[in-house]
Amino acid sequence: MxxxxxxxxxxxxxxxxxxxxxxxxxxxxxxxxxxxxxxxxxxxxxxxxxxxxxxxxxxxxxxxxxxxxxxxxxxxxxxxxxxxxxxxxxxxxxxxxxxxLPEGADPVRIAAAMNPAMSAWVALRRRAEWQPGYKVLVHGATGNSGHMAVQIAKLLGAGQVIGAGRDQQRLDALPALGAYRVVSLAGDPEAASERLGEAACEVDIVIDYLWGKPAELAMTAMLTRRSDRSRALTWIQIGSVAGPTAAVPSAALRSANFKLLGSGQGSVTPAGYLAEFPALIDAIASGSLRVxxxxxxxxxxxxxxxxxxxxxxxxxxxxxxxx
Incomplete structure (x- = not known):
């Protein structure tokens, strides 16, 4: 062969x-x-x-x-x-x-979409205590997985989805995919975190594809502006485009109901992933998710x-x- x-x-x-x-x-x-x-x-x-x-x-x-x-x-x-x-x-x-695969499914669409879509789908369905109506921040929304995450959160019933990223052209495309608001992370990191804190301080779940310094700054900026710190904020770490490590502020864990967890190979069983495949494939094949x-x-x-x-x-x- x-x-x-x-x-x-x-x-x-x-x-x-x-x-x-x-x-x-x-x-x-x-x-x-x-x-x-x-x-x-x-x-x-x-x-x-x-x-x-x-x-x-x-x-x-x-x-x-x-x-x-x-x-x-x-x-x-x-x-x-x-x-x-x-x-x-x-x-x-x-x-x-x-x-x-369901009859008529396009192999190319399925092969293109399953991997980038799977991260957010499995994170929300298997790692988070998901409830329809939740507000979601996609931190790093301008990559392929981030674009999928915005669509998936909306498809699964999010009340609001906020997309944050550096690529303005890709940010501008997010409202058509279901984003309620977009936040630019371009420019000075401190200023970007302040913008993000103001826009996303009341979300229930963060799907994070960036990690590194942007996540470190965003945690503090969001938690310090939160109207009720006892209301849970679940931060799901998926990707590390901006760096493999982040210094999590100790105050974030003590002064707020802040849950930090990861989603990826090992944190969810193979059987858990497999159980999610049919519904995700149907969403892709039906056109509910753009590819x-x-x-x-x-x-x-x-x-x-x-x-x-x-x-x-x-x-x-x-x-x-x-x-």
Whole structure:
């Protein structure tokens, strides 16, 4: 078969021939890969920087995808925890980590949207004590996952969604996706945190894709303006675009009903993720969540890997495409 293969963590994957994988366990099956998304998580897998990396080389990147079973049925699947990922003509999947797609679902849309949408969906459904009507701040709303988070919070019944980020053009697009208000984080960090504190001090939940200094400043700015500090504020840490660490003010934990938790691989069981897949797939397939997918032949992986992605676009590799 052909696959995108990583031989060095310092170089882009190369499209080349690779031995066909074989099912080993009783729940394993071989599928034709129809579409697989180039997510940030895939890039960290391919450069060895992700916390789950084993350092094993060579590896085929790709953490999820849409595949065709031998009976012709289509499934969305999460790749097994091996060095043989989804950027290939074929992949071995554990059927227990897959769900059937509804009839008419577009494999490219599903492959593009599931990973960026899953973070906020699972955070709100599995990590937070969610109630319809809650006010939500998406901290880092201008990335793909942030745009999805705004839509998902609204879809799940949020009373208000506030989006904060640095990219003004992407911020301007958020009201059409369900944002009640947007806050620019551009410019001086202290001034940005003050703007955010004024706008978002009464939210119930923060979905944080930034972390680092912006989160550190925002916590204080929001909590000190809160009208009732005994009312719970749940801060869900998902991404760390602005830095891997943040100095959480001790006063934030003592002087307010402030809950800080994370959502990601390990904090939710595989079974928990799997249980959420069907409803999320239905939301994507039905058009309830907007997706900006760009499909490319897998043969162009080395070229596309190095090219800057268009804002808001999620690259999807399609092995069967030739042009």
């Amino acid at each position: 052909h696959a995108a293969v990583v031989h060095s963590f310092d170089a882009a994957p190369k499209f080349e021939k690779f031995d066909m994988p074989n099912p080993v366990n009783k729940h394993d099956v071989l599928v034709d890969v129809l579409a697989a998304g180039l997510h940030p998580r895939v890039r960290s897998q391919a450069n060895g920087s992700h916390y789950a990396s084993t350092g094993e080389l060579p590896l085929i990147p790709g953490i999820d995808g849409v595949g065709r079973l031998q009976d012709g049925g289509l499934v969305y699947f999460v790749a097994p925890d091996t060095a043989l990922g989804t950027f290939a003509d074929k992949a071995v999947i554990d059927v227990r980590r897959s769900v059937p 900006n997918a760009a499909a490319y032949p897998l043969a162009r992986v080395e070229e596309i890997w190095a090219a800057p992605a268009a804002a808001g676009e999620r690259v999807v590799f399609v092995p069967a495409m030739h042009t």
